Amino acid sequence: MKQLLILGAGTAGTIMANHLRRRLDRDEWKISIIDKEGDHYYQPGFLFMPFGIYSEKDVVKPKRKFVGNGVEYLEATVERVLPEENRVALEDGRTLDFDLLIIATGTEPCPDEVEGMTGPDWGDRVHQFYTFEGARSLRSSMRRWEGGRLVVHVCEMPIKCPVAPLEFAFLADSWLKDRGLREKTEIVYVTPLSGAFTKPVASGILGHLLEDKGIKVVTDFNIGSVDNENHKIVSWDEREVPYDLLVTVPPNMGDPMIERSGLGDEMNFVPVDKHTLQSKARDNIFVIGDATDVPTSKAGSVAHFEAEVLTENILSFIRNEPLEEKFDGHANCFIESGGGKGFLLDFNYELEPVPGKFPLPLVGPMSLLGESRMNHFGKMAFKHVYWNMLLQGRPIPLVGHRMSMSGKKLPEGVEAPAPVG
Amino acid sequence: MPEKTINGTTITVDDDGFMTDHSQWNREVAAALAEEEEVTLSDAHWKVLDFIASDFAEKGKVPGMRRMNKVGGIPTKELYTLFPGGPIKKAAKIAGYPKPASCV
Numbered sequence: 001m002k003q004l005l006i007l008g009a010g011t012a013g014t015i016m017a018n019h020l021r022r023r024l025d026r027d028e029w030k031i032s033i034i035d036k037e038g039d040h041y042y043q044p045g046f047l048f049m050p051f052g053i054y055s056e057k058d059v060v061k062p063k064r065k066f067v068g069n070g071v072e073y074l075e076a077t078v079e080r081v082l083p084e085e086n087r088v089a090l091e092d093g094r095t096l097d098f099d100l101l102i103i104a105t106g107t108e109p110c111p112d113e114v115e116g117m118t119g120p121d122w123g124d125r126v127h128q129f130y131t132f133e134g135a136r137s138l139r140s141s142m143r144r145w146e147g148g149r150l151v152v153h154v155c156e157m158p159i160k161c162p163v164a165p166l167e168f169a170f171l172a173d174s175w176l177k178d179r180g181l182r183e184k185t186e187i188v189y190v191t192p193l194s195g196a197f198t199k200p201v202a203s204g205i206l207g208h209l210l211e212d213k214g215i216k217v218v219t220d221f222n223i224g225s226v227d228n229e230n231h232k233i234v235s236w237d238e239r240e241v242p243y244d245l246l247v248t249v250p251p252n253m254g255d256p257m258i259e260r261s262g263l264g265d266e267m268n269f270v271p272v273d274k275h276t277l278q279s280k281a282r283d284n285i286f287v288i289g290d291a292t293d294v295p296t297s298k299a300g301s302v303a304h305f306e307a308e309v310l311t312e313n314i315l316s317f318i319r320n321e322p323l324e325e326k327f328d329g330h331a332n333c334f335i336e337s338g339g340g341k342g343f344l345l346d347f348n349y350e351l352e353p354v355p356g357k358f359p360l361p362l363v364g365p366m367s368l369l370g371e372s373r374m375n376h377f378g379k380m381a382f383k384h385v386y387w388n389m390l391l392q393g394r395p396i397p398l399v400g401h402r403m404s405m406s407g408k409k410l411p412e413g414v415e416a417p418a419p420v421g
Numbered sequence: 422m423p424e425k426t427i428n429g430t431t432i433t434v435d436d437d438g439f440m441t442d443h444s445q446w447n448r449e450v451a452a453a454l455a456e457e458e459e460v461t462l463s464d465a466h467w468k469v470l471d472f473i474a475s476d477f478a479e480k481g482k483v484p485g486m487r488r489m490n491k492v493g494g495i496p497t498k499e500l501y502t503l504f505p506g507g508p509i510k511k512a513a514k515i516a517g518y519p520k521p522a523s524c525v
Contacts, residue, residue: 157485162523192486194510198522200435206525220507222486222497236497237506251487266491274481295482297524331524345525349481353525 002029004314005088005098007078007257009035009063011043011391012289012303013104017071018393019311024318032072032096034088038063041132042386044300044379047164047336049135050142050247051175058383060132066391078105081261083282100284100314103263103270105255107160107290107298109134113251114155116226125231126246129168130160141245142175147184148244150176153233154191155223158267159252160290160298163345165189166196167336168247173213174338190218190233190241199352201411202345205369209337252298254291269293274349275326275420277310284317286310296329296349304390305330305401328420330403332358334379342375344368348403350417354410359398361407368408427453439513439520446517454515458504462515466503469495470516483513483521 004020006013017033024031045059067073077091081101088096109130111117117126127138152169159165169189176182189196189210196210196217197203210217224236232242254268263270263281270287271280274294279285288310289303296302305327312325329349336342344366345353357364365374389396405416425432432445438457440446451470455462462470472493476484486509489495500508509521 156487157521157523163525193523194437194507194520197525198520199525202525220510222508224497237501266488293480295480333524335525347524 001027002099003097004029004031004100004102005096006031006033006102006104007081007088008104008106008255008289008291009033009067009073010040010104010106010289011300012106012291012307013102014040014063014066014391015304015307015393016102016104016288016310018066018068018391019307020314021068021070022393023311023315026070030072031070032074033067034074034076034078034090034096035063036075036077038075039132040066040391042383043130044161044386045383046129046132046135047167047171050129050138050168051171052139054383056132056136061387068392078257079260080257081263081285083261083263083285086284098284100317101286102310102314103258103279103285103287103291104289104303105257105291107252107254107269109250110253111248111250113253114223114226116228117248117250119226119228121226121228121231121246125244126226126228126248128248128250130164130249130252138247145176145181145185145245147181149186149188149242151188151190151233151241151243151246153189153221153223153241153246153248154193155249155251156192158298159249161333162297163333163335165191165247165249169215170209170213170338171336172247173215186216187214188216188218188241188243190221192220192222194219201355201414202353202369204411205355206343213338252290258291265293267293274329276313276323277306277327278313278317278323286314286317294327294329297331297333299331299333300386300390301332302330304396305332307393308401326420328402328417330401332399334375334382336376336379337371340376341371341373342379343371344375344378346403346408348417349420351403351408352414354408354414356408358407359404364407435520437514437520440517441519443517450517451515454517458511458515460504460511460515463503465499466512466515469493469500469503469512473512473516473518477516477518483509483518485509485521 040063042059045054048054079089079091128134258264258268290298309325309327313323333345347353356368358366504511
């Protein structure tokens with residue numbers, strides 16, 4: 001009996017377990033999945049918690065429930081991977097041997113990486129919404145909000161779901177208007193990049209949004225420290241942004257176990273072949289989801305598309321055949337823009353987000369890079385799709401892992417990407 | 422796409438002045454782009470530009486601040502001294518690579 005081991009039972013790991021159990025012979029392959037905690041979070045829902053749109057029950061369910069029959073589920077903390085020995089050491093002293101390993105340990109926010117961030121203001125005037133506890137604690141602060149300077153801030157790239165901080169700013173604008181607090185609140189968006197939007201086509205189409213909503217943007221801001229006493233963030237070139245409430249996205253890093261295993265880059269993300277998802281370190285170690293270093297967004301849609309590719313590649317690997325299925329960097333992300341509307345992005349390694357209709361040309365019903373109520377409904381409906389189809393590894397109708405050019409309208413000067421593989 | 426001519430070499434750039442075709446880049450082009458950013462290239466600057474080039478070849482993107490520090494061995498303070506204002510953005514532009522960007 002051979003052993004396939006999956007580290008991490010989040011979105012990517014769970015989908016892989018369910019895909020592979022259907023495809024691998026039960027008499028030949030044992031599949032085990034390990035996670036250090038029992039709660040599965042619908043992470044896109046964290047964005048809505050501070051505004052009271054979602055509550056705890058919308059975003060959390062037991063991990064075990066989504067791992068199908070025939071897969072061994074273990075709750076344990078991995079101490080390290082021993083790649084040379086095809087073995088994983090657990091913190092409790094046990095070891096597990098593997099023939100094939102899938103690393104799906106994701107990324108986590110690391111506020112301690114910024115000087116002063118977890119000081120006296122943390123959890124009071126300084127919050128994050130990238131964790132369940134953070135989103136819940138921010139909700140309490142929002143409920144007490146009476147006006148002042150609300151600063152939405154990104155520490156450094158890459159971050160999971162790169163549009164989430166912008167969405168937070170847009171939703172805050174709407175939420176404050178509904179409560180008659182908008183005029184008493186200054187919203188400031190602070191980014192280490194050169195603008196809130198950085199891709200040429202999207203900047204041209206969406207660039208006006210922040211100005212329209214009266215959101216001030218501070219660019220090229222590389223945070224050096226949080227000054228808790230004077231309630232301001234300070235950049236490396238000594239610029240200061242004062243806050244009454246700071247909603248920050250801390251540096252996002254891979255699991256510390258990756259570093260202990262000597263498998264990661266400087267952010268603890270695992271270098272992989274961006275098309276096959278095979279690790280550069282070992283042929284029998286594959287990586288999926290936020291844990292990889294591939295140059296596309298860290299997002300659930302990416303994990304879902306990658307899972308389709310990785311399943312085929314693992315089956316090829318087991319048969320000693322070349323890894324022929326290629327991932328093209330496809331991501332598909334809704335952006336909430338406030339007031340019950342949203343945008344949709346569909347892009348890959350080679351093509352930036354462009355306008356058009358999705359998934360069907362002319363019909364849609366979603367609009368790419370266009371603001372619509374339908375896009376917002378799509379985002380809200382996605383929670384059901386996530387819990388009931390995506391985690392189980394069921395195909396989503398009309399949306400394949402390979403990005404489709406159908407329905408996309410390429411602006412002048414933007415070339416269609418060459419097909420991958 | 423706008424075009425620019427530097428010492429007889431024509432380069433194509435995006436609306437923000439970042440080169441769109443790295444094969445058009447050379448050290449003279451870099452010096453001219455640096456001048457536009459009010460930077461005079463020294464060996465210390467070249468260490469940064471060379472690291473961006475080797476890292477881009479490996480990772481397919483311009484390295485972030487943490488990677489510059491940990492892998493390139495160049496401290497943040499030094500980067501600000503060499504390329505005041507926006508070190509990564511300016512260094513990427515001079516090195517002939519795309520603007521560091523998010524997904525949208």
